Structures are given as C-alpha cells and as structure tokens.
Amino acid sequence: MSPIPNGRVIFNEAPLAEGYPDAQKTLVYESNQTMDVETTPLNGGILVKTLVVSIDPYLRGRLRNPEKQSYNEAFVLGQPITSYSIAVVLRSENTNVKAGDHLYGNFPLVEYHILKDLTGAKKIENKEGIPWSLYTGIAGMPGKTAYYGWKAYAKPKKGETIFVTTGAGPVGSMVIQLAKLDGLKVIASAGSPEKVQFMKDIGADVAFNYKTESTDEILEKHGPIDIYWDHVGGEVLDLAFKHAARFARFIEVGLITGYNTGGIQPVKNFGNVLFKSLTIQGFIVGNLDAEYSEAFYNEIPARIARGEIKYLEYVKHGLQSAGQVLVDVLKGDNIGKAVIIVADK
Amino acid sequence: MSPIPNGRVIFNEAPLAEGYPDAQKTLVYESNQTMDVETTPLNGGILVKTLVVSIDPYLRGRLRNPEKQSYNEAFVLGQPITSYSIAVVLRSENTNVKAGDHLYGNFPLVEYHILKDLTGAKKIENKEGIPWSLYTGIAGMPGKTAYYGWKAYAKPKKGETIFVTTGAGPVGSMVIQLAKLDGLKVIASAGSPEKVQFMKDIGADVAFNYKTESTDEILEKHGPIDIYWDHVGGEVLDLAFKHAARFARFIEVGLITGYNTGGIQPVKNFGNVLFKSLTIQGFIVGNLDAEYSEAFYNEIPARIARGEIKYLEYVKHGLQSAGQVLVDVLKGDNIGKAVIIVADK
Numbered sequence: 001m002s003p004i005p006n007g008r009v010i011f012n013e014a015p016l017a018e019g020y021p022d023a024q025k026t027l028v029y030e031s032n033q034t035m036d037v038e039t040t041p042l043n044g045g046i047l048v049k050t051l052v053v054s055i056d057p058y059l060r061g062r063l064r065n066p067e068k069q070s071y072n073e074a075f076v077l078g079q080p081i082t083s084y085s086i087a088v089v090l091r092s093e094n095t096n097v098k099a100g101d102h103l104y105g106n107f108p109l110v111e112y113h114i115l116k117d118l119t120g121a122k123k124i125e126n127k128e129g130i131p132w133s134l135y136t137g138i139a140g141m142p143g144k145t146a147y148y149g150w151k152a153y154a155k156p157k158k159g160e161t162i163f164v165t166t167g168a169g170p171v172g173s174m175v176i177q178l179a180k181l182d183g184l185k186v187i188a189s190a191g192s193p194e195k196v197q198f199m200k201d202i203g204a205d206v207a208f209n210y211k212t213e214s215t216d217e218i219l220e221k222h223g224p225i226d227i228y229w230d231h232v233g234g235e236v237l238d239l240a241f242k243h244a245a246r247f248a249r250f251i252e253v254g255l256i257t258g259y260n261t262g263g264i265q266p267v268k269n270f271g272n273v274l275f276k277s278l279t280i281q282g283f284i285v286g287n288l289d290a291e292y293s294e295a296f297y298n299e300i301p302a303r304i305a306r307g308e309i310k311y312l313e314y315v316k317h318g319l320q321s322a323g324q325v326l327v328d329v330l331k332g333d334n335i336g337k338a339v340i341i342v343a344d345k
Numbered sequence: 346m347s348p349i350p351n352g353r354v355i356f357n358e359a360p361l362a363e364g365y366p367d368a369q370k371t372l373v374y375e376s377n378q379t380m381d382v383e384t385t386p387l388n389g390g391i392l393v394k395t396l397v398v399s400i401d402p403y404l405r406g407r408l409r410n411p412e413k414q415s416y417n418e419a420f421v422l423g424q425p426i427t428s429y430s431i432a433v434v435l436r437s438e439n440t441n442v443k444a445g446d447h448l449y450g451n452f453p454l455v456e457y458h459i460l461k462d463l464t465g466a467k468k469i470e471n472k473e474g475i476p477w478s479l480y481t482g483i484a485g486m487p488g489k490t491a492y493y494g495w496k497a498y499a500k501p502k503k504g505e506t507i508f509v510t511t512g513a514g515p516v517g518s519m520v521i522q523l524a525k526l527d528g529l530k531v532i533a534s535a536g537s538p539e540k541v542q543f544m545k546d547i548g549a550d551v552a553f554n555y556k557t558e559s560t561d562e563i564l565e566k567h568g569p570i571d572i573y574w575d576h577v578g579g580e581v582l583d584l585a586f587k588h589a590a591r592f593a594r595f596i597e598v599g600l601i602t603g604y605n606t607g608g609i610q611p612v613k614n615f616g617n618v619l620f621k622s623l624t625i626q627g628f629i630v631g632n633l634d635a636e637y638s639e640a641f642y643n644e645i646p647a648r649i650a651r652g653e654i655k656y657l658e659y660v661k662h663g664l665q666s667a668g669q670v671l672v673d674v675l676k677g678d679n680i681g682k683a684v685i686i687v688a689d690k
Contacts, residue, residue: 277632
C-alpha cells in the first residue's frame, strides 16, 4: 500500500479575545501530508486511526496567543490541536495493546498518528456495545465531569431543588439525570425549544428557554435552589446567588458567558456567600479522575446500554468540519453533544 | 433598697445605607428607667446584671430599617439593641442557676434585666480565672468564629500559606495563632503600625499595613496563598483570587468593605474559582456551634490561661460609650477586641 493523505486540523490563527473564532481561519484542515500506514516505522509506538473527535467549549480557552496565561496550556500555532478522541489501533509495537483495540485520550486531530506509549490513553473495551462516539460524550470527559462533580460536591438530599444551566449539553443532561436518580426537583435551562424538549424528555421538572423566559421569574417561582450547576457565569450566576437557599452548593464547571466576550463578568451578588452560608466549588475533571474513574466506567456505559441514561448527539463527519463545529458549540447552535465522526471503523 | 437607674442603649435612628453610623444618633443611652433589683418580681425568671458587652462589626447590618431584608434580623427602633455579653446572676427563680453564676449570651444592652429562662444563655464557670471580658472575645463569639471555621473549612497542611485580613482583630488574631500552631506561613494585614506590631507579636510571618503597603505586591512576593481568611471583601478579595494557589480555600466571614458603602463591591476575578479549582465557604458561627462548642470551651480558655494564645483588648467603660465604640470598630480605630465594661462584678 502506498502513502495516503493524512488530514489534520491546524491551529492557524488565534481569534481575538472578544468574539467567536472564525470557522474558516482559526482552525484549518490540511491534507497535504501523507502516511504509509503499513510501512511507517513505529519505533516501539502504536499507530492509531482516529474514529471520533469530541468538540467542547473549553477548547476556546486554549486557542489563544501563548503569552496569555491561563489555567490550561495554549495550543501551538501551526500545529494540530488536540481533543478527546476515540482511535483504533492499526499496528502496535507496545505489548499492552494490539491491532483492533480502541483507545480514549486527548489525541491530536490527525487521521493517522503514532502514540509513543500509552501515557494519557485509556483502553476502552466497550463490552456493552454502545456507539463509540458516546465514549467522548456522556461516557467520556463531559459525562465524567457531571458524575465526578456530582459525587464529590453536590451533597444532594432527596427533595432538594437544583438549577442546571446548559441542561441539554452532555454535562448538563447527565447532571439532570443524576439529580433525578437522587430524587431532586430539577430546574434546567437551555437556548432553543428542541433543547427544552430534550430536557423534559430526560426528566427535568421545570425546563425553560432562557432566551424567551425570564430566569429570574422562573427561579422566583420554582426556587429557592439548593444546588446550582454553573456552566455560564455572568448574570445567571448572579441570579443563582439571589435565589439560593441557605447552605446551597454552587458547582462551577464553566463560565461560557465570558469565553467570547474578553473576560468574565463581575459578580454582583457575592455577598450571599456569607449571608446564606454558601459553598462554591470550582473543579476540572482531571482533579477527580483517580478517585472516581473506575466507578464511572463500571456504572455509566452499562446504564446507557440499558436505556437508563439518555443522550443526544450533534454529529458531523470529517475533520474538515472542526472549525465550524467549534463555532457551533460556542454559539450553542448544536443540539446534543458535538462529535466529529472521522471514520466508522 | 429603692429603685436605681437602669441604663440602656436604644436603637434610636437607622443610619443611611451608605456611610458610618452617627456616634450620637444611631444608638442613644437612656437612664430614665429604674429598677428595684431586690424586689422586682421575677415570675420564674433570672435577674442579671450586665458586666461586659461586646461590640462587633456585624452589628452594623442589624441597624437598618426593618423593611430591608438581610440574613439577620433588624433591630427594633426605640428598643435596646442586643449583643454578646457576660452577665452575673443577682437573683434566680430558675433552679439551674443561682446568684453569683455568670452567663454568656446575646443579651440586651441594659444594666439590669430579667431573663425568662436560659434559652440562648450559657453558664460560664471560668475555672481558669481569665478576665470575664475575654468570654465575649477570643473565648467568645469571635474566637469561636475563628476556631469553628478553622476546624471545619481550612483543611490546613503544614507549610502552606494563609492570608488573613483584619489580623489584629479578635477573629483574625485567633486565626493567625491557630495557623501558626498548625505550621503554616502567615501573611496578615491590618490598618495601623500598632496592629502590625501585634500581629508580629502573635507570630505572623509577614505582617503589613494595608494603608501604606500594596497588598498586591505583598501577595506577589510572599504568595501564592492556599487559604484566604476574608473579613473585608472588595478589592482585597479580588487580589486574593489573583494570588490564590490551585485548590485554595477561601473562608468568607465578613465583607466589611461593603458594610458602610451601601453594598458589596462586584467581584472581578471570580473566574479563578474555576481556573484554580477553588473552594469558597461562607459561614456564620451559629451554623457550627453544636459541633464545635464543647471542644472550644475545653481547649481555648485553658490555652489563654497558659499564655499559649494571646489577645489584645480595646476597653471602654459604661454603656454610654456604645455608640462611639461601634463607630470605632467600623472605622478600624480600635486596637484589639472592643468591649465595654459595664460593671466589674
């Protein structure tokens, strides 16, 4: 077999701090490199083929000029970006994996690439036979974010009320379902009628479109809230402070309102932290992986297979779509977890 | 014995939301009422004489028009305010206390008054023989605030760094000493050279006057901080976010910057909660009393008696001084815990 084109997604140009990335300029698909997958030397490594790539809002933060400090590393201009992906092993000189095995990890957006070793990669057996794409979504990093944060910080009590933002997304929809399993009343917001319907379908007691209904009025009527699951920050966070019950827990997972506006909005109602004895917990999924990963993989794929946990996907095909899908998830135009299917097998 | 004047401190006029209370108008001392302490009927209650009254910044929040909602009850206009006090029993028809016993509680600022029962009052034995005034300070509510918050939320690890605001006050000075006992590096701020000296005397590694030195530069040089003990909010809170280490704990006990300025300042650097996986905990001392009170009274008065925990008091005499002392503590003109000695025994 001769060399074949090996497509990749390059970080081409940093978007301005304010505004959305440009679907054509920020990320660029290139196919001018080739690889002979049968003969390319592995030097002890593992040749993999990318099957599914996850596109998530947090990527926005890494698409910046490297001189700007943040909590995660900036992507390197001119190089492929990375994201959580499922890849299948084509050839291996590593005794721990063999051709046909599936790996999950934060891999480069390249059709074929060689892993030096298994650092950061996890072998997925998928005994349950659920779609591979789910292992980048509700059974992957977003699902873990929901599950780990819920187990570690939510301290749910039956009959309490939770408010979940971006409740139709892969994290939020998992939080809604975990909260219902624990007997809570769930208020959930999203930005379109289709998303509201999905939130109702998975059990939200009060699902509303924040673009057409007043979050303030909804929380006034259905609150106060004992848990606030925050993906958005900004004004909604201030409303959550306003409508928090005493001893409420705020779980801070994202502040998407600030991602494309050059900064996080000031918080006006912070005084409630003191007045209401609130607990606020920020976290990223990696903090809790050692503690909860095994329980997650034991529990969640099986529950998905049995239909106990539902999901919705926003599926595009081919790495060429990466730039547009990123803009879609930042604007909220996706319904369900955004994934790119690069190859079926 | 005939009736004697029974002085009291009345909530005379609510201060404006913005600005300090007026030392002459907000609280007014009245001595036109009398009591015959030997014959006044008790109806099963307990006649006590006030010995010491504590004056604390949080009182500002209760001196408001009652239509304004807050986390604590507004004082009633025209009635005596209440505060944590030590009183001695003169006569008792309650079998649980007798003349000569000392009680600690949130009592009215009146020289002589009758308690219906012991609800909210705690008998203090003072086997250690420390000054009674300390039971309203480092061995009272402020000391408990420091001790309870430290035990429940600080999660200190030897070698970590803490930043304590208002470190010369009764809460802050206790926090400094608890942190040193646990092997931490302590950065502490206060607003005068005398206060800075006191913070050094009790063990602060870096003690500075925030009025003459830059908090930002001090934290840049001696941080990052693993624990932030917040009494002030506002800009200092934003600097604490800026200089927080990953996984830092913020303990929110007061937001004094906002008490006299009509509101809490917006928080600009809240994004760090997410980026640095911070934990923020607001609390009031009453939340934790059931869990930690016994340990506190077993440990702290004895440590004070042995000289292991040091203190500083700002002592005034007579209930007439209440209005001025309140302004003093809100302006930070006091050095040490503000107490009013009403009677020596």
